[in-house]
Amino acid sequence: MNYVDIPPPPPHAELRADVDVDLAGTVHRVRRLAARAFVTLLLPGGLLQVVVEGGVPESVRTGAALRVEGRLRTASLRDPALAWPGLELAAERVEVLASPTATPPFDLGRPELAATPEHRLEHRPIALRHPKVRAVFTIQAALVRAFREHLDGLGFTGIHSPKLGAQGAEGGASLFELPYFGRRAVLAQSPQLYKEMCVAAFGRVYEVGPVFRAEPHATRRHLNEYTSLDVELGPLGDLGALMALEVGLLRAMFAHVRERCARELALLGVAPPTAARAVSLPFAAVKARSGEAGDDLSPGEERAACAWAEAEAGAELVFVTQYPSSKRPFYARDCAADPTVTESFDLLYRGTEITTGGLRIHEPDVLRAKLVARGMDPEAFGFFLQAHDCGLPPHGGFGLGLERLTALICGLDNVRDAALFPRDAHRLSP
Amino acid sequence: MNYVDIPPPPPHAELRADVDVDLAGTVHRVRRLAARAFVTLLLPGGLLQVVVEGGVPESVRTGAALRVEGRLRTASLRDPALAWPGLELAAERVEVLASPTATPPFDLGRPELAATPEHRLEHRPIALRHPKVRAVFTIQAALVRAFREHLDGLGFTGIHSPKLGAQGAEGGASLFELPYFGRRAVLAQSPQLYKEMCVAAFGRVYEVGPVFRAEPHATRRHLNEYTSLDVELGPLGDLGALMALEVGLLRAMFAHVRERCARELALLGVAPPTAARAVSLPFAAVKARSGEAGDDLSPGEERAACAWAEAEAGAELVFVTQYPSSKRPFYARDCAADPTVTESFDLLYRGTEITTGGLRIHEPDVLRAKLVARGMDPEAFGFFLQAHDCGLPPHGGFGLGLERLTALICGLDNVRDAALFPRDAHRLSP
Numbered sequence: 001m002n003y004v005d006i007p008p009p010p011p012h013a014e015l016r017a018d019v020d021v022d023l024a025g026t027v028h029r030v031r032r033l034a035a036r037a038f039v040t041l042l043l044p045g046g047l048l049q050v051v052v053e054g055g056v057p058e059s060v061r062t063g064a065a066l067r068v069e070g071r072l073r074t075a076s077l078r079d080p081a082l083a084w085p086g087l088e089l090a091a092e093r094v095e096v097l098a099s100p101t102a103t104p105p106f107d108l109g110r111p112e113l114a115a116t117p118e119h120r121l122e123h124r125p126i127a128l129r130h131p132k133v134r135a136v137f138t139i140q141a142a143l144v145r146a147f148r149e150h151l152d153g154l155g156f157t158g159i160h161s162p163k164l165g166a167q168g169a170e171g172g173a174s175l176f177e178l179p180y181f182g183r184r185a186v187l188a189q190s191p192q193l194y195k196e197m198c199v200a201a202f203g204r205v206y207e208v209g210p211v212f213r214a215e216p217h218a219t220r221r222h223l224n225e226y227t228s229l230d231v232e233l234g235p236l237g238d239l240g241a242l243m244a245l246e247v248g249l250l251r252a253m254f255a256h257v258r259e260r261c262a263r264e265l266a267l268l269g270v271a272p273p274t275a276a277r278a279v280s281l282p283f284a285a286v287k288a289r290s291g292e293a294g295d296d297l298s299p300g301e302e303r304a305a306c307a308w309a310e311a312e313a314g315a316e317l318v319f320v321t322q323y324p325s326s327k328r329p330f331y332a333r334d335c336a337a338d339p340t341v342t343e344s345f346d347l348l349y350r351g352t353e354i355t356t357g358g359l360r361i362h363e364p365d366v367l368r369a370k371l372v373a374r375g376m377d378p379e380a381f382g383f384f385l386q387a388h389d390c391g392l393p394p395h396g397g398f399g400l401g402l403e404r405l406t407a408l409i410c411g412l413d414n415v416r417d418a419a420l421f422p423r424d425a426h427r428l429s430p
Numbered sequence: 431m432n433y434v435d436i437p438p439p440p441p442h443a444e445l446r447a448d449v450d451v452d453l454a455g456t457v458h459r460v461r462r463l464a465a466r467a468f469v470t471l472l473l474p475g476g477l478l479q480v481v482v483e484g485g486v487p488e489s490v491r492t493g494a495a496l497r498v499e500g501r502l503r504t505a506s507l508r509d510p511a512l513a514w515p516g517l518e519l520a521a522e523r524v525e526v527l528a529s530p531t532a533t534p535p536f537d538l539g540r541p542e543l544a545a546t547p548e549h550r551l552e553h554r555p556i557a558l559r560h561p562k563v564r565a566v567f568t569i570q571a572a573l574v575r576a577f578r579e580h581l582d583g584l585g586f587t588g589i590h591s592p593k594l595g596a597q598g599a600e601g602g603a604s605l606f607e608l609p610y611f612g613r614r615a616v617l618a619q620s621p622q623l624y625k626e627m628c629v630a631a632f633g634r635v636y637e638v639g640p641v642f643r644a645e646p647h648a649t650r651r652h653l654n655e656y657t658s659l660d661v662e663l664g665p666l667g668d669l670g671a672l673m674a675l676e677v678g679l680l681r682a683m684f685a686h687v688r689e690r691c692a693r694e695l696a697l698l699g700v701a702p703p704t705a706a707r708a709v710s711l712p713f714a715a716v717k718a719r720s721g722e723a724g725d726d727l728s729p730g731e732e733r734a735a736c737a738w739a740e741a742e743a744g745a746e747l748v749f750v751t752q753y754p755s756s757k758r759p760f761y762a763r764d765c766a767a768d769p770t771v772t773e774s775f776d777l778l779y780r781g782t783e784i785t786t787g788g789l790r791i792h793e794p795d796v797l798r799a800k801l802v803a804r805g806m807d808p809e810a811f812g813f814f815l816q817a818h819d820c821g822l823p824p825h826g827g828f829g830l831g832l833e834r835l836t837a838l839i840c841g842l843d844n845v846r847d848a849a850l851f852p853r854d855a856h857r858l859s860p
Contacts, residue, residue, distance in 0.1 A: 003709035003743055006673045024665035026630060026823050044585025044633045063630065063821020065665045065792075097665050098792055100821030125817040128631035137632070141588040148578065155474025158571045160657045160832070162851045163593070163640050164606075166859040176594075178608035178617075181646060181855045187608075194851060197860075200456060200493065201558035202567070203474045209639065210593050216611060227590045235454035235495045235527050243436045279433035313433055362495075362528055383860030387555040391493020391530030393456050402590070421592045421624060425611045429596040430627075430813035 015048070015084060017074045023048075023089070024097065027064040028081075028131070029109035030056065039091075040109075041066060046083020046263070047131065049075065052091045062108055063100035063129075069093040080267050081111075081131035104129070117414065124421055124430050135264035136418060139257055140406045144208055146256030147229050147400075150249050156204040156233070161194035163210065167380050169193045170329050176214045187212035190399060192331065195232035196360055197387040199395045204233040208402075216425045220414045221299075221352060225423040227402040231357075234395025239343050239359055242396045243319050246347065246355065247278045250317065257409065270411040278317035279309055280345065286320055295324040303351040318348040323358075330370050333359040333396075347398070350408045357398025364388035445478070445514060447504045453478075453519070454527065457494040458511075458561070459539035460486065469521075470539075471496060476513020476693070477561065479505065482521045492538055493530035493559075499523040510697050511541075511561035534559070547844065554851055554860050565694035566848055569687055570836045574638055576686030577659050577830075580679050586634040586663070591624035593640065597810050599623045600759050606644045617642035620829060622761065625662035626790055627817040629825045634663040638832075646855045650844045651729075651782065655853040657832040661787075664825025669773050669789055672826045673749050676777065676785065677708045680747065687839065700841040708747035709739055710775065716750055725754040733781040748778040753788075760800050763789040763826075777828070780838045787828025794818035 015021065025041040025048070032055060039050040039060060050068055060066065068091045075088040105123045106115045113120065113130045120127045127133050148158065164185050168175045169192035176187040191207050198205045207230045214224065231249070236242060254273040257265070265272050283297070289308070290301045297305070297320065309315040322341040325334050333343045344358025361367045367388055371378045378385060406418035416422040421430055445451065455471035455478070462485060469480040469490060480498055490496065498521050505518040535553045536545045543550065543560045550557045557563050578588065594615050598605045599622035606617040621637050628635045637660045644654065661679070666672060684703040687695070695702050713727070719738070720731045727735070727750065739745040752771040755764050763773040774788025791797045797818055801808045808815060836848035846852040851860060 003711050003739065003745070004670075006670070006677050006708040006710060006747070006749065024667070024823070026633065026665070026821070042633055065821070065823030067665070097667075097824055098821065100819060101794055102816070102819035104820045123813075123816070125627040125630070125813055126820050128628065129820075134631055137589070138587060140590075144588055145578070145582060148575070152575060157568060158574055159567070159850055160570075160640070162655055162849075162853050164642070164655050164853050164858060176608055176610070178606055180606070180858060183858065185858055197555040198558065198850070200555070201564055203456065203472055210590070212594070225592055225594050235456070235497070237454070237527075240434075240436070247436050278436040280436060281433050309433065315433070317436070319436065364531055383553075383555055386532070386553070389530060389532035390534045390556050390559075391456070391495070391528065393454070393495030394527055419592075420589055420628070423592050423594050428594060428610060428613065428615055 015045070015072055015087060017072050017087060019072050020070070021072060021089065022067070022069045024065065024067045027060060027062055027066060028129070030061055032056070039066070040079070040082070041068065041089075043083075047081055048084050049077055049079070049082060049088040050091050051088055052094055056094060057096065059096045059099035060094070061100065062104060065097040067095040067097055080263075083263065106130075117416075121416060121422065121427065128420065132267060135261075135267050136406060136410050136412065137420060138264050139261045139410060140402065140418065142257050142260050143253050143402065143406065143409075144229070146253040147249065148206070148208070149256075150252040151204075151206045151231065154204065156206045156231070157198075157202040159191075159195065159198055159202070159205045159207050160209065161188070161191040161198075161207060163188045163212070169331075174213045174215045176212050189213060190228060191230050192329070193381075193384050195230055195397060196331065196392065196395065197384065199232050199234040200387060200390075200392050206231050218425065221404060223403060223415055223419055223422055223424060226404075226419065229400040229402055230397065231399075232395060232397030234362070234393035236359065236394055236396045239321065239345065239396070242357060242359070242398065243278070243280060243345065246357065246398055247275065247317060250275050268410050270409070273409045275317050277313060277315040278319065279313050279315040280319035280321050281305065281309070282322045283320050283324065283341070284322065295327050297346070297353075299352075302348050302353055306348050306351045316349065319345045320348060321345045328358070330374050330376060331360050331367070333361050343396075349405070352404065352408055354405050354408065355398045355400045357396065359394070359396040362388065362392045362394050445475070445502060445517060447502050447517060449502050450500070451502060451519065452497070452499045454495065454497045457490060457492055457496060458559070460491055462486070469496070470509070470512070471498065471519075473513075477509075477511055478514050479507055479509070479512060479518040480521050481518055482524055486524060487526065489526045489529040490524070491530065492534060495527040497525040497527055510693070513693065536560075547846070551846060551852065551857065558850065562697060565691075565697050566836060566840045566842065567850060568694050569691045569840060570832065570848065572687050572690050573683050573836065573839075574659070574832065576683040577679065578636070578638070579686075580682040581634075581636045581661065584634065586636045586661070587628075587632040589625065589628055589632070589635045589637050590639065591618070591621040591628075591637060593618045593642070599761075604643045604645045606642050619643060620658060621660050622759070623811075623814050625660055625827060626761065626822065626825065627814065629662050629664040630817060630820075630822050636661050648855065651834060653833060653845055653849055653852055653854060656834075656849065659830040659832055660827065661829075662825060662827030664792075664823035666789065666824055666826045669751065669775065669826070672787060672789070672828065673708070673710060673775065676787065676828055677705065677747060680705050698840050700839070703839045705747050707743060707745040708749065709743050709745040710749035710751050711735065711739070712752045713750050713754065713771070714752065725757050727776070727783075729782075732778050732783055736778050736781045746779065749775045750778060751775045758788070760804050760806060761790050761797070763791050773826075779835070782834065782838055784835050784838065785828045785830045787826065789824070789826040792818065792822045792824050
């Protein structure tokens with residue numbers, strides 16, 4: 001048989017002045033003057049300005065794909081969306097690779113995406129092409145990259161747990177159910193049981209993956225499908241070590257965003273994220289101060305706790321500890337001194353909860369008793385109990401909602417704007 | 431309110447001789463001699479041998495969690511499962527943090543996990559604790575890490591597309607369906623449509639995430655839920671550039687595994703993965719050689735093509751190109767010279783298909799005509815067509831099945847052994 005050898009790809013070139021290049025990209029915007037045209041071209045690293053003397057044909061418009069040969073030269077450009085404001089490409093040859101047949105539903109060349117939230121979501125694939133929308137997901141990708149790199153460096157193993165299962169980890173009515181080869185399956189609300197069992201095999205694990213909640217939410221901070229950044233480790237002695245781990249992780253993630261996404265942060269007009277100081281407060285103390293009843297914190301109490309910690313302690317991260325046992329899942333560890341509260345926390349940032357975490361029950365008899373006390377069937381959790389019977393170290397972990405964290409960093413009012421293609425009770429498409 | 435400051439965690443310490451340490455881990459195995467005990471302890475970096483003069487109590491057994499203080503010293507140990515065969519920890523103090531109440535269903539201390547495949551899967555959370563099983567997932571995590579790092583370095587953006595949607599990308603009967611707030615939703619068979627639409631916004635994208643196939647498979651190479659490593663990019667001129675990208679990516683992934691997982695490869699007794707040479711062969715040439723009919727390759731034909739490429743060209747990666755259009759999804763690009771075949775490929779490695787990839791249709795009129803010709807409803811793909819109408823560059827990409835690639839590298843006969851918690855028509859738990 002005749003075969004063709006596949007060569008390795010050419011190395012990735014840095015763009016710099018006085019270099020001849022042959023680049024392909026997608027047209028973001030075109031400005032036509034009498035004698036020349038300015039084309040903003042999307043490359044893998046961001047937007048580059050291209051100058052074409054003599055102008056460009058009609059087919060060169062927003063959404064077209066071009067191949068441009070020419071020479072890079074220094075420039076001093078003021079468009080904050082440009083990735084290379086110090087460079088422009090003087091085109092010598094322009095080839096149109098593809099050209100759109102329709103005009104986008106919004107003007108992508110304007111500094112702001114002028115559209116109602118509903119209109120933006122309806123035409124989400126097109127809205128993603130706006131530099132300010134794209135910036136949100138560049139920051140999101142940087143957060144995930146730093147999350148993984150930091151934990152890889154601490155000896156964690158990245159895992160992939162199943163999203164189809166026989167029962168949920170959190171209980172309650174928030175499970176999506178589906179027929180599965182003559183049986184009933186559910187979609188994972190969290191990788192909780194799997195990550196706990198993996199602690200015995202790997203010691204330290206993390207997962208980046210989707211989770212599904214069937215709650216008919218209509219709030220600005222909930223989604224029915226979101227990306228959870230999950231961490232679990234053992235042996236783990238106390239809650240303080242877990243909180244310290246999360247502080248170190250968030251600092252690394254924020255530092256990475258400050259270093260790699262300075263342009264995106266500036267484009268969005270938001271302050272670079274920092275986490276200079278972190279404090280913890282007991283749940284009861286937050287309640288005593290607010291004077292509100294209830295065994296959970298309201299959004300108003302979360303905002304007030306953050307404002308207080310910022311003003312009094314200069315702290316941006318606020319761990320609220322000793323949550324009531326009644327509001328925590330069956331696997332949460334109760335405090336030895338007071339079993340009505342748990343060795344767990346919610347972490348608040350910029351006024352909103354971004355994490356729930358804590359120590360878990362590792363003793364099989366305690367876990368069985370807790371399941372029975374909650375009216376749950378230990379038989380349904382047989383494999384989870386077996387993992388405890390055969391030995392799980394004292395362990396704990398947390399889950400961090402990626403979209404919510406992204407929204408807070410990017411100053412977005414609605415978590416939907418931090419999901420590429422958000423899913424809520426009314427939205428299953430695009 | 432009184433608050434407690436959260437300090438950053440202590441730095442991660444390297445283990446080396448003549449250093450005093452205070453470590454916590456899980457007991458993998460205990461050997462009791464008259465005057466001392468040897469405890470193999472699982473730490474985040476792997477297994478370390480601990481020597482306890484005077485022996486250890488009964489509660490120190492497989493699955494127990496220990497805290498050990500003592501001094502590290504040089505040693506020369508022969509257990510291939512040890513991460514530090516040149517070190518042992520002379521314990522001065524041993525604290526039992528937790529101890530199991532049951533004996534594991536298999537002896538985890540033996541070099542091989544002596545159990546039937548069914549028994550291993552039934553007790554999967556415990557089987558994962560065996561060093562040879564754990565090694566598979568250490569290699570898998572390394573593959574994912576290298577996949578991301580290589581593509582991050584080439585300007586790709588990591589994305590998270592929704593797994594719940596209104597319709598599938600691939601068509602056919604292999605969709606899981608579920609009720610969704612009074613409507614019907616499906617689970618994603620692939621991120622195909624989303625990654626294509628993201629090319630216009632980001633240029634180059636990748637995703638690591640679960641995909642779901644409702645086919646009642648019972649083969650050694652299929653799962654109903656698996657992890658797909660997806661890549662898509664544009665502008666992309668020709669299939670050769672895409673194949674070159676994948677060759678470079680696989681070489682980087684294999685190099686990472688060779689460097690980071692040498693111990694795991696040796697423990698599994700498999701050759702380090704290489705991809706010294708890659709070739710491409712037309713589909714029709716493979717068929718002509720085998721003499722078999724049909725418009726897809728049989729497993730036997732895939733094995734024969736690999737054996738031939740290895741023998742004749744010294745090639746480990748075999749791209750089979752020009753697949754019949756009838757067997758490819760609606761978005762696949764037909765060859766200009768012969769529209770009965772596509773600008774697509776399957777990539778074979780060690781006798782098995784690990785990737786399907788190719789160029790896509792980027793012209794909206796061609797895409798509409800293809801949908802109609804297939805009897806599919808263009809209305810159902812309205813948002814995908816709008817993305818084409820508003821301009822998509824010529825683009826292409828591929829998807830790589832993580833479990834299948836892991837199985838081939840680790841010499842596993844069944845892809846189930848390369849999934850942490852495999853899902854098939856008969857298995858939804860653990």
